[in-house]
Amino acid sequence: MFYLVETGKKRNPDVLVQGELSIFAGVIYFVVLFLPWLSGRSSAISGLTDPQDQVAIAIPMILILLSIMTVFGGVLHIVGYELGMQLATLMSAIAFFISVMVIIVTLFNESLEINLLLGPWICAAGAILGTLSSKLKRKLGSNDLIG
Numbered sequence: 001m002f003y004l005v006e007t008g009k010k011r012n013p014d015v016l017v018q019g020e021l022s023i024f025a026g027v028i029y030f031v032v033l034f035l036p037w038l039s040g041r042s043s044a045i046s047g048l049t050d051p052q053d054q055v056a057i058a059i060p061m062i063l064i065l066l067s068i069m070t071v072f073g074g075v076l077h078i079v080g081y082e083l084g085m086q087l088a089t090l091m092s093a094i095a096f097f098i099s100v101m102v103i104i105v106t107l108f109n110e111s112l113e114i115n116l117l118l119g120p121w122i123c124a125a126g127a128i129l130g131t132l133s134s135k136l137k138r139k140l141g142s143n144d145l146i147g
């Protein structure tokens with residue numbers, strides 16, 4: 001069952017900020033697929049080019065799905081559904097896990113002659129942003145103009 005966050009005049013102003021931040025995070029780890037992730041051969045490998053095996057094909061496809069679902073969750077949250085923020089947070093956490101696993105495997109695998117570049121780090125930062133977006137709330141005091 002879907003529940004609206006708040007209806008009427010007393011809508012929480014943080015909902016818009018949380019939703020926009022989730023959308024921004026989803027866009028970050030979609031765009032990061034076009035940045036270089038690894039180097040060590042004749043040229044740098046971006047997230048979407050030069051697949052060598054099934055994992056190299058699966059990771060970008062999963063990140064595309066996660067980014068779409070995170071953006072969708074942010075839009076649902078802005079519209080007013082609680083499910084939207086839960087969806088965006090979960091998808092961001094999975095994207096963080098994937099990017100950290102790429103970083104760990106690349107750093108600790110000495111048999112690979114591959115260097116880690118910017119892509120996985122930005123993906124991890126964007127995923128952290130998406131995960132923390134649900135916790136972004138302001139304390140409203142009695143002297144605030146928003147009421």
